[in-house]
Amino acid sequence: MAQSRKNFVQACAAIVVSVVLNGAAWAQNFVATDTQSVMQSINDYRAEHETEIIKDFAALLSLPNVATNLSDMTKNADHISTLLESRGFSTKRLSAGGAPYVYAELLNPSATETVLIYAHFDGQPVQEENWVYPPFEPTLLDAPLQSGGQPVNIDDVEGDFDPEWRLYARSAGDDKMPIIALVHALDALRENGIELSVNLKLLLDGEEERGSPTVGRILEENLELFDVDLLLFCDGPMHQSRQTQLVFGVRGGRTLDITTYGANRPLHSGHYGNWAPNPIMNLAYLLTSMRDETGRILIDGYYDNVATLTELERAAIADMPDVALLLQDELSVHTPEGAGTRLEELITLPALNARGIVAGGVGDKGRNIILSNATVSLNLRLVPNQSPERVRELIEAHVSEQGFYIVHEDPTNEDLRTHQKVAKLDWRGAGGPGLRTPLDHPMSLRLVKLMRTISPELIVTPSMGGGLPLHAFDTQLEAPIIVLPLANHDNNQHAENENIRLQNVWDAMSIYGTLLATFGEM
Numbered sequence: 235m236a237q238s239r240k241n242f243v244q245a246c247a248a249i250v251v252s253v254v255l256n257g258a259a260w261a262q263n264f265v266a267t268d269t270q271s272v273m274q275s276i277n278d279y280r281a282e283h284e285t286e287i288i289k290d291f292a293a294l295l296s297l298p299n300v301a302t303n304l305s306d307m308t309k310n311a312d313h314i315s316t317l318l319e320s321r322g323f324s325t326k327r328l329s330a331g332g333a334p335y336v337y338a339e340l341l342n343p344s345a346t347e348t349v350l351i352y353a354h355f356d357g358q359p360v361q362e363e364n365w366v367y368p369p370f371e372p373t374l375l376d377a378p379l380q381s382g383g384q385p386v387n388i389d390d391v392e393g394d395f396d397p398e399w400r401l402y403a404r405s406a407g408d409d410k411m412p413i414i415a416l417v418h419a420l421d422a423l424r425e426n427g428i429e430l431s432v433n434l435k436l437l438l439d440g441e442e443e444r445g446s447p448t449v450g451r452i453l454e455e456n457l458e459l460f461d462v463d464l465l466l467f468c469d470g471p472m473h474q475s476r477q478t479q480l481v482f483g484v485r486g487g488r489t490l491d492i493t494t495y496g497a498n499r500p501l502h503s504g505h506y507g508n509w510a511p512n513p514i515m516n517l518a519y520l521l522t523s524m525r526d527e528t529g530r531i532l533i534d535g536y537y538d539n540v541a542t543l544t545e546l547e548r549a550a551i552a553d554m555p556d557v558a559l560l561l562q563d564e565l566s567v568h569t570p571e572g573a574g575t576r577l578e579e580l581i582t583l584p585a586l587n588a589r590g591i592v593a594g595g596v597g598d599k600g601r602n603i604i605l606s607n608a609t610v611s612l613n614l615r616l617v618p619n620q621s622p623e624r625v626r627e628l629i630e631a632h633v634s635e636q637g638f639y640i641v642h643e644d645p646t647n648e649d650l651r652t653h654q655k656v657a658k659l660d661w662r663g664a665g666g667p668g669l670r671t672p673l674d675h676p677m678s679l680r681l682v683k684l685m686r687t688i689s690p691e692l693i694v695t696p697s698m699g700g701g702l703p704l705h706a707f708d709t710q711l712e713a714p715i716i717v718l719p720l721a722n723h724d725n726n727q728h729a730e731n732e733n734i735r736l737q738n739v740w741d742a743m744s745i746y747g748t749l750l751a752t753f754g755e756m
């Protein structure tokens with residue numbers, strides 16, 4: 235293409251992108267007025283019912299919810315089913331040998347589309363001794379704990395609750411909040427005579443913190459329930475800037491432990507140094523052959539299938555708040571990896587991370603020996619179009635090319651005697667691919683448009699860096715998957731003193747209610 239024509243095409247693409255992504259262009263249509271009045275109704279309702287909402291939330295949070303305790307999880311599921319049934323949902327308990335899932339639906343005969351909301355009600359195990367307030371005795375504090383927050387008695391509060399106050403309990407941020415925000419948003423709509431514009435289905439997971447081991451079977455065995463138009467995955471912390479965020483993808487992952495070998499027993503490094511093969515050094519050479527200092531993976535063909543970013547995805551990343559300098563300062567990082575590419579773009583690429591090395595001892599435990607073996611554990615982050623099987627083939631081909639004889643069990647003496655270099659590759663689990671819902675999918679465009687009227691500063695994130703258990707949904711459901719995280723980023727999820735900021739609960743109510751009341755009419 236001639237340069238001038240190319241520039242023209244690029245300019246047009248940029249205009250299209252900016253019209254699609256620019257919130258201001260959308261603010262002036264009928265939806266905006268609709269959403270504003272619905273939001274107002276919900277906020278007014280909430281202001282009248284704050285005590286009741288917080289108490290309802292505290293009651294749910296007081297139920298212990300470690301996924302392996304099936305009797306506790308059944309109590310949670312019963313409690314949640316009661317909350318939902320009293321709002322007109324029909325509910326069903328789904329299970330495939332693990333903790334229970336709660337499925338619920340609230341159908342609207344005049345709606346033509348169905349939105350499925352996913353959240354989970356199990357939580358990470360707790361170490362009570364590390365919590366300032368007991369994890370299952372929800373405690374409202376008048377400021378974050380680290381700023382000296384003091385307990386507030388919910389019944390003593392007159393008027394509004396300060397939105398910066400926080401409720402402390404296991405699962406306050408991850409992930410019981412959507413359930414409470416949703417049921418109270420529905421109450422607000424009903425009291426104001428506002429109908430849902432879509433059919434609403436919920437899938438509430440009782441074993442997410444264990445990796446949702448049975449979700450694939452749950453979906454497969456109940457596929458008729460999941461014929462939906464959009465899956466909203468409501469889990470995880472929102473952006474550090476506290477701006478509302480939609481996330482359109484996740485990375486997948488695989489884990490690989492590689493062990494290299496020396497002689498079949500440790501040898502004196504004085505007597506044998508320069509003669510005995512050194513497994514630590516061989517492992518180091520192998521690792522540096524796999525990845526350069528910027529994080530670029532050097533394995534042949536590794537990027538061949540990687541989905542490149544679309545124009546819309548690039549534009550969305552360019553619009554995201556750039557947190558690099560803040561992070562570098564906070565984390566004392568002089569030069570990030572990535573050769574100058576933005577963090578938000580780097581996490582749309584495959585990554586090969588060494589997450590641990592075990593070999594010999596250091597410091598007081600150091601011995602002057604040449605070891606028999608050394609092991610590295612690699613965490614591979616995968617992106618769309620990279621299959622875990624193909625990644626395995628490429629890595630095994632690369633390790634062979636470096637002169638290693640590959641085994642998958644411990645090598646025998648015969649293996650070590652007859653091959654110059656031996657590496658054991660221990661693939662841990664099958665892993666899963668990444669996924670990205672296209673930003674120009676009609677559901678994506680509609681949702682972004684609607685969310686911009688609710689929250690003009692909306693951050694559109696093509697992919698988060700980590701994973702979520704989306705693979706089963708992606709393979710079983712036709713519907714596009716979009717992640718809507720609404721917990722404060724500093725909610726201490728998985729750790730002690732987990733909490734939710736009240737403003738995040740209020741915002742979640744407003745977002746769920748407005749979305750359900752208007753999405754079907756867009």
Ligand SMILES: [Zn+2]
Nearest residue numbers: 408409469470
């Ligand atoms: Zn979660």
